[in-house]
Amino acid sequence: MESTARLIIDGKTFELPVIEGTEGERALDISDLRKETGLITLDPGYANTGSCESSITFMDGEKGILRYRGIPVEQLAEHSSFRETAYLLINGELPTEEELNRFSEMLNDHSLIHEDMRSFFENFPRRAHPMGILSSMVNGLRAFYPELPQRNEKEEINITFTRLLSKVRTLAAMSYKISLGHKVVSPSHRLSYCANFLNMMFDSPVRPYAIDEDLVQALNVFWILHADHEQNCSTSAVRLVGSARVNLYAAISAGIAALWGPLHGGANQAVVEMLQQIYDNGGDPAPYIARAKDKSDPFRLMGFGHRVYKTYDPRGCIMEKMCAKVLKKLKRKDPLLDIAKRLEEVALKDSYFIDHNLYPNLDFYSGIFLRALGIPLNMFTVMFAIGRLPGWISQWKESIDDPQWKLHRPRQIYIGPKERDYIPIEEKS
Numbered sequence: 001m002e003s004t005a006r007l008i009i010d011g012k013t014f015e016l017p018v019i020e021g022t023e024g025e026r027a028l029d030i031s032d033l034r035k036e037t038g039l040i041t042l043d044p045g046y047a048n049t050g051s052c053e054s055s056i057t058f059m060d061g062e063k064g065i066l067r068y069r070g071i072p073v074e075q076l077a078e079h080s081s082f083r084e085t086a087y088l089l090i091n092g093e094l095p096t097e098e099e100l101n102r103f104s105e106m107l108n109d110h111s112l113i114h115e116d117m118r119s120f121f122e123n124f125p126r127r128a129h130p131m132g133i134l135s136s137m138v139n140g141l142r143a144f145y146p147e148l149p150q151r152n153e154k155e156e157i158n159i160t161f162t163r164l165l166s167k168v169r170t171l172a173a174m175s176y177k178i179s180l181g182h183k184v185v186s187p188s189h190r191l192s193y194c195a196n197f198l199n200m201m202f203d204s205p206v207r208p209y210a211i212d213e214d215l216v217q218a219l220n221v222f223w224i225l226h227a228d229h230e231q232n233c234s235t236s237a238v239r240l241v242g243s244a245r246v247n248l249y250a251a252i253s254a255g256i257a258a259l260w261g262p263l264h265g266g267a268n269q270a271v272v273e274m275l276q277q278i279y280d281n282g283g284d285p286a287p288y289i290a291r292a293k294d295k296s297d298p299f300r301l302m303g304f305g306h307r308v309y310k311t312y313d314p315r316g317c318i319m320e321k322m323c324a325k326v327l328k329k330l331k332r333k334d335p336l337l338d339i340a341k342r343l344e345e346v347a348l349k350d351s352y353f354i355d356h357n358l359y360p361n362l363d364f365y366s367g368i369f370l371r372a373l374g375i376p377l378n379m380f381t382v383m384f385a386i387g388r389l390p391g392w393i394s395q396w397k398e399s400i401d402d403p404q405w406k407l408h409r410p411r412q413i414y415i416g417p418k419e420r421d422y423i424p425i426e427e428k429s
């Protein structure tokens with residue numbers, strides 16, 4: 001249904017088209033606003049701004065819905081693999097068996113890292129954060145592999161996307177081994193995408209890694225849950241940087257840098273650090289809840305709240321179940337899981353959290369899951385980055401193919417000093 005909104009400025013009426021998405025979401029189209037009225041809109045943090053039309057991911061933050069290309073994330077977590085979900089996000093449709101086999105072959109063919117890149121790792125300080133290393137290495141890949149061809153040949157484009165998906169996983173495991181001073185484990189053509197990652201992380205000549213299919217499946221689910229989340233901070237970074245028509249590697253590298261922040265992907269590390277602190281201080285969550293509510297204290301309850309979800313994060317619910325499943329499988333208990341459950345219980349009964357619609361998000365339980373798999377704390381956000389890669393690639397692809405494509409260049413309302421004269425330094429007292 002086409003409709004218009006009326007805007008009255010200084011007694012003059014302007015009409016703005018109201019556009020509607022497939023799921024009934026509505027927006028005012030203000031693309032001609034400045035041309036027609038001389039005004040811009042002001043929306044710090046872009047909480048009310050749609051930056052694009054997209055057919056990749058649908059979220060409803062009030063109802064806790066998340067779908068990739070129309071398919072509920074719950075169904076994908078139950079039935080799909082990360083590889084298949086990545087294909088779906090990038091290509092728009094689930095693959096046929098033949099297409100998936102071809103995709104797997106390509107992931108295998110492009111999984112090795114150029115030997116010359118190894119020296120890059122050796123020159124990072126040992127204590128460098130793996131997210132900084134990953135962002136630099138992905139940018140570095142551009143020096144070794146060509147940019148997307150101007151001819152836009154489908155096969156070439158697919159190779160570039162697959163190369164990134166496969167190599168980022170290898171780079172992540174490689175950086176872990178190098179940080180330990182251990183021998184790097186190469187990817188194997190015998191193993192699937194997720195099994196290969198676990199093997200590259202944990203296999204060693206003195207302690208061969210035994211692949212456990214349940215853990216491999218759990219990692220598939222973990223990465224499916226992270227695969228896309230429409231126009232979040234890192235994806236918007238990929239689109240914005242990509243809008244300057246930089247190469248894909250540079251755009252993804254910017255996304256990785258954005259994801260690193262503790263308010264975004266870095267929250268999975270921050271949650272475990274917070275839970276550990278609560279545990280070390282006796283296990284009582286009450287002082288932390290009190291601090292989170294205190295406006296004079298910058299502390300926030302990590303893993304709680306979301307810009308879009310005003311109810312349970314559907315990914316968080318699956319993640320919580322996965323934690324319990326993996327710990328049971330490993331016959332292990334994690335005291336941090338008990339702390340997390342107690343914290344959640346207390347927070348969800350507290351009027352501050354109720355009134356602010358603050359619920360556990362994906363990151364609240366994901367760190368406990370990664371600990372159970374044996375992933376070191378400083379690599380938690382790298383795990384998020386590997387999972388988000390199909391989303392970044394598909395959003396980048398959609399943006400460069402968009403007929404409405406434009407360089408991203410927001411405006412501002414200037415509030416600095418009015419025009420004034422330059423004062424030579426000698427005249428300054």
Ligand code: CMC
Nearest residue numbers: 263264265267292300301302303304305306307356361363
């Ligand atoms: N603890 C305490 N208070 C909070 C929290 C929290 N975790 N989150 C939001 N609030 C309060 C905030 O103080 C503000 O209160 P008031 O209106 O009284 O001043 C109100 O809720 C709205 O906060 P906001 O910062 O304006 O909301 P936002 O939409 O910008 O915040 C968020 C979203 C994720 C940045 C925020 O909830 C937060 O900092 N959470 C903790 C970090 C975290 O878990 N991040 C992972 C997000 S999910 C993974 C991903 O997709 O990246």
